[in-house]
Amino acid sequence: MVDDRRLAVLRAIVEDYVSTNEPVGSKALADRHNLGVSPATIRNDMAALEDQGYIHQPHTSAGRVPTDKGYRLFVDRLSQVKPLTAAERRAIETFLAGAVDLDEIVTRTVRLLAQLTRQVAVVQYPSLTRSTVRHVEIVPLSERRVMLVLITNTGRVEQRVVDLPDSIADDRVAHLRSVLNAALDGCGLAKVSDVVADLPERLPPEDRPAMITLLSVILETLVERHEEKIVFAGAANLAAADFSVGLRDVLEALEEQVVLMRLLGETGDLSELTVRIGSENPYTGLRGTSFVAAGYGAGDKELARLGVLGPTRMDYPVTMGAVRAVARYVGQILAGS
Amino acid sequence: MVDDRRLAVLRAIVEDYVSTNEPVGSKALADRHNLGVSPATIRNDMAALEDQGYIHQPHTSAGRVPTDKGYRLFVDRLSQVKPLTAAERRAIETFLAGAVDLDEIVTRTVRLLAQLTRQVAVVQYPSLTRSTVRHVEIVPLSERRVMLVLITNTGRVEQRVVDLPDSIADDRVAHLRSVLNAALDGCGLAKVSDVVADLPERLPPEDRPAMITLLSVILETLVERHEEKIVFAGAANLAAADFSVGLRDVLEALEEQVVLMRLLGETGDLSELTVRIGSENPYTGLRGTSFVAAGYGAGDKELARLGVLGPTRMDYPVTMGAVRAVARYVGQILAGS
DNA sequence: TGTTGGCACTCGGGAAGACAGAGTGCCAGG
């Protein structure tokens, strides 16, 4: 009983603090939530909660503020994800449906998520690791230079300019292209590795160096660049939330690909909502912020992740609901196209 | 003489204010610049400059601050673009040289410019309007769906998923592709329009609807998306410059493609440095900021623009030097690849 | 006519002090 009430008090503190952004005192709690006990009792509970490290008072005579640990408990045990309203769902659908290519899907998604949560949204481009080769195109640029365009089954297009070891005639390029396409069509990453070992041996010697170069670039593209591209939107929302301290750091982190990748990458299960709160973040500039992430993919394949970055005192249930919903819709769109 | 001295005073005011960020008074001016006259004389000049609207005093007993009009005069007549140091030039070269494709060139450019100026950099992707078609690729996705990939001579790759009016067999797709490539290779925008009118008539009737659809998409891609993509970097620098008021507005503007396009687009001569100061900006949120832009291109063709956004009290000579230098280097890189 | 030193005046911004209010901890009683 006592424990239950204490948790209820913690929940009430989190909710009030999130909505008012001011330390919350025992009297206000008793007024706004019908906990059925007096302020004095609540004070005792608060003292206990503070001992356990869930809340904290900025000054001797101020109200209490949740700690990271407090938010963690709230997220894990005291709240449940809040589904979007029907209107919001419709808005998502219509907004995402109009996208014509992968770039636009990602762009729209990140904006949508930012607008929906009024925070900063982060979206990672779908990974290539699990995608397969749909088509390879080789376009001669000059004697020893070609542009390699790789089209995957997820609709992603990767392009690279490749310098060849020898000059090469156009008809040989055409031949290499057809050989490549025959060999690679439908291949996933693993299979491509096999082809790399195999294919050159079956070619006439004069074509081998060029083919080896091309294949190594393809492999490199599939492997190394698979999670490289991350975009964000909604930075303006940061200024609105009175961050006071640290805005600069947050903006810096957002422009640092490495930090973003760690933020999205170092999470546990791809298919779950992941919440990282304040000091749990892998980067000091992001103390004071929380990150809510989810994986998304076409069908049951996880392709990449997306998430929302906001102040630790964000509305977790709502944010989590939005992230989950958007991740699902993007998955549907990707599967459908 | 008098006029000359007044202009010198204005220049001194701008320089001091830019470096100290505090209203500058007559005594400080007399101390720091050897104008050869006493503070009292300077006061008279300042009064005159204020009458003419070049400077302004925040409060009755404060120093003077340049107005937008004052900065304008400074930029037009009192300053000259400051070239980069040799070290900076080398840094640019090595940093840009490593880029492997257009995406990376643009990404690196925008970061470079942001870092160099410690402000926000904005770069527009090279326009398609003046580029020519290098290659068209059509990849069947399903019976009535193909992916259209358009490769231009500037190395840009545009992709679109296209729904065809009828289902179409793979060999007919291959045929259409070769016809298209034969007809479009090397075509600029103008020529493509001709082809659109011409080509379908020379085909067997059953191929016409598909070809018409494809051509219209190609045209649309070349025309409508030509200046769509704009990226920025260095938002963190905004937080450092104590913008106090308006940071939010600026961030919002930066995320609004339309505003960015107007900022880059509505400038005069493509080949010149353009400076837009404070209220000269086409968007209210950008009062308080100035924008320094330049066109860049491969060889003598202007492809797009780039620029730097910062507080009105920026160091114009240095910023202009950096923008001009980066624009030139990017042009070289584009021409070389 | 243009320049200079002198002088009284103005006003913003920081320091110091006073005050109200919210919130706490503790204690004794139910």
Place this chain on the structure above:
DNA sequence: CCTGGCACTCTGTCTTCCCGAGTGCCAACA
């Protein structure tokens, strides 16, 4: 174990005050 009461603490705000930078004007001077 809960509750009301009470003394205490501290922050944020408001007011007041004062300093100093800077001005405009004036009379004198070259």
